[in-house]
Amino acid sequence: MTDASLSSAQILGAAKRAGSAEQTPIRGEPVVVTVIADVVAGKTGSRPSSAFGAWWRPLLLPWLLPLGLLAVWQSLSATGLISTAIVPAPYEIWTAARQLAERGELQIDILVSLRRVAIGFFMGATTGLLFGLFVGLFEPVRDLFDRSLQMVRTIPHLALVPLMILWFGIGEEPRVILVAMGSLFPVYINTVGGIRNVDPKLIELGKSYGLGPAELVWSVILPAALQPILVGIRYALGVAWLTLVVGETIASRDGIGYLVQNARELLRIDVIVLAIILYAIAGWLSDLVTRLIEQRLLRWHPNYARRIGT
Amino acid sequence: MSGAEVRLRAVSKSFGAREVLNRLDLDVAAGQFVSIIGPSGAGKSTLLRLIAGLDAPTGGRIELRTAGNKSDVRMMFQEDRLLPWRTVLRNVVLGLKGRENQATGILRAVGLQGRENDFPIGLSGGQRQRVALARALIHEPDLLLLDEPFGALDAITRATMQLLLEQLLAVRPRTVMLVTHDVEEALLLSDRVLLVRDGGIARDLAFDRPRPRHRGDPYLAALKEELLDGLLVAERDLPAVA
Numbered sequence: 001m002t003d004a005s006l007s008s009a010q011i012l013g014a015a016k017r018a019g020s021a022e023q024t025p026i027r028g029e030p031v032v033v034t035v036i037a038d039v040v041a042g043k044t045g046s047r048p049s050s051a052f053g054a055w056w057r058p059l060l061l062p063w064l065l066p067l068g069l070l071a072v073w074q075s076l077s078a079t080g081l082i083s084t085a086i087v088p089a090p091y092e093i094w095t096a097a098r099q100l101a102e103r104g105e106l107q108i109d110i111l112v113s114l115r116r117v118a119i120g121f122f123m124g125a126t127t128g129l130l131f132g133l134f135v136g137l138f139e140p141v142r143d144l145f146d147r148s149l150q151m152v153r154t155i156p157h158l159a160l161v162p163l164m165i166l167w168f169g170i171g172e173e174p175r176v177i178l179v180a181m182g183s184l185f186p187v188y189i190n191t192v193g194g195i196r197n198v199d200p201k202l203i204e205l206g207k208s209y210g211l212g213p214a215e216l217v218w219s220v221i222l223p224a225a226l227q228p229i230l231v232g233i234r235y236a237l238g239v240a241w242l243t244l245v246v247g248e249t250i251a252s253r254d255g256i257g258y259l260v261q262n263a264r265e266l267l268r269i270d271v272i273v274l275a276i277i278l279y280a281i282a283g284w285l286s287d288l289v290t291r292l293i294e295q296r297l298l299r300w301h302p303n304y305a306r307r308i309g310t
Numbered sequence: 311m312s313g314a315e316v317r318l319r320a321v322s323k324s325f326g327a328r329e330v331l332n333r334l335d336l337d338v339a340a341g342q343f344v345s346i347i348g349p350s351g352a353g354k355s356t357l358l359r360l361i362a363g364l365d366a367p368t369g370g371r372i373e374l375r376t377a378g379n380k381s382d383v384r385m386m387f388q389e390d391r392l393l394p395w396r397t398v399l400r401n402v403v404l405g406l407k408g409r410e411n412q413a414t415g416i417l418r419a420v421g422l423q424g425r426e427n428d429f430p431i432g433l434s435g436g437q438r439q440r441v442a443l444a445r446a447l448i449h450e451p452d453l454l455l456l457d458e459p460f461g462a463l464d465a466i467t468r469a470t471m472q473l474l475l476e477q478l479l480a481v482r483p484r485t486v487m488l489v490t491h492d493v494e495e496a497l498l499l500s501d502r503v504l505l506v507r508d509g510g511i512a513r514d515l516a517f518d519r520p521r522p523r524h525r526g527d528p529y530l531a532a533l534k535e536e537l538l539d540g541l542l543v544a545e546r547d548l549p550a551v552a
Contacts, residue, residue, distance in 0.1 A: 209405040223395040
């Protein structure tokens with residue numbers, strides 16, 4: 001008790017001293033006032049960032065760079081600074097695209113390529129996901145498969161092109177299988193990693209609240225591993241398109257890759273550049289789709305939450 | 311009195327060569343609120359986890375007795391352990407089917423009406439612990455185990471949560487075991503305080519004070535001194551620094 005009263009007396013003394021110090025006048029030095037914020041509620045018009053922070057910014061700003069480049073490119077071609085024999089002008093590419101579309105070739109080639117990517121990616125991603133789930137969830141399965149799968153993974157799948165041609169000929173199969181192989185491992189690795197990194201505290205919680213094994217996987221483990229799995233899927237889509245470019249150079253009769261091969265023989269640089277742009281658009285679109293899925297499925301996640309509503 | 315009776319006989323727990331609990335005996339009456347305090351690493355949480363069945367003891371027997379059917383035990387942790395991908399309501403009904411109406415009622419009781427469809431990311435630390443409390447209480451547990459549930463909260467939120475817990479228990483009494491590092495919290499809430507040290511129960515204080523209790527109560531202040539003395543014994547045994 002004496003300790004307490006002593007310390008409170010000390011505090012009182014300290015407070016007195018602090019009070020007297022406050023009363024001494026400040027001499028000489030001018031007072032500098034820094035205004036951090038001074039906002040009148042309801043008046044948002046005065047915000048300096050209003051033009052740049054508007055709703056249309058995320059919609060328009062990303063297009064500024066590609067469209068600007070296009071304009072520069074076109075004007076450089078028009079003034080002759082870039083020889084159209086080396087790089088065709090954007091307008092020429094547009095004309096080539098229109099001609100091909102009028103003959104119906106362009107649409108068919110795009111659809112054929114899309115189909116190959118879709119089937120191959122679906123096969124590869126599903127297999128990768130299934131293997132990833134079983135390897136991630138069950139230790140014995142991991143012991144059985146993981147080493148072998150990791151070894152196969154290190155083989156560049158494009159090195160298998162000659163083998164594929166010998167085995168499957170030059171039909172659809174080698175192309176689709178190559179795309180499948182390319183898509184399999186990114187999904188597999190991220191699924192296994194995602195499952196193994198699930199917070200054991202959440203698993204313990206699920207168990208102690210009476211979740212059965214199936215419910216535990218569905219309600220706790222899969223949602224917790226979802227983000228890395230989706231990263232794997234996004235990456236796999238990129239690899240799928242990359243693989244297709246190579247796959248379609250093998251004696252193709254249709255597809256965007258055939259378009260390139262054919263154009264090279266006919267020295268049509270405009271069509272080659274058109275095909276490259278088509279690949280870029282296809283890659284961007286498939287990435288956009290997965291990003292939308294991501295935003296929908298991960299709307300609980302702190303990194304995605306702020307995107308709600310845009 | 312409603313709630314489970316807890317009985318521990320010669321319970322031991324070792325992690326490898328390190329013995330955390332050594333032949334510990336404990337009886338907790340049905341409906342009693344017991345707080346467990348002790349220095350860090352004394353085995354407070356381990357004791358709770360053994361009773362919850364989350365870990366198995368190395369030796370000894372743990373019994374729960376309830377009149378009627380099997381005892382239902384729920385544990386609340388220092389971290390809220392909410393599933394971030396489930397809304398508040400779906401977190402509360404975890405492992406239950408078709409109890410949404412009841413969950414809404416319990417959420418109202420913990421002061422979270424209108425937040426049912428929010429994700430945990432939008433809640434403050436105190437609100438998250440309220441959800442975790444609602445999730446435990448919807449099961450109507452006979453034994454509620456609380457492992458420092460308010461330890462990470464700020465002082466004001468902690469006091470609010472203590473009050474809330476006391477109110478909820480007044481409506482529906484049940485056996486509660488609370489691990490805390492806050493002696494004052496233990497004295498405010500419980501009927502009995504256990505001081506766990508060196509693998510056993512070093513002090514067992516039962517007391518009866520009317521509720522709601524006040525922090526300034528001289529009787530509790532005296533108990534606090536006594537318990538703090540008990541807590542500091544281990545430090546006093548250390549060789550004095552010259």
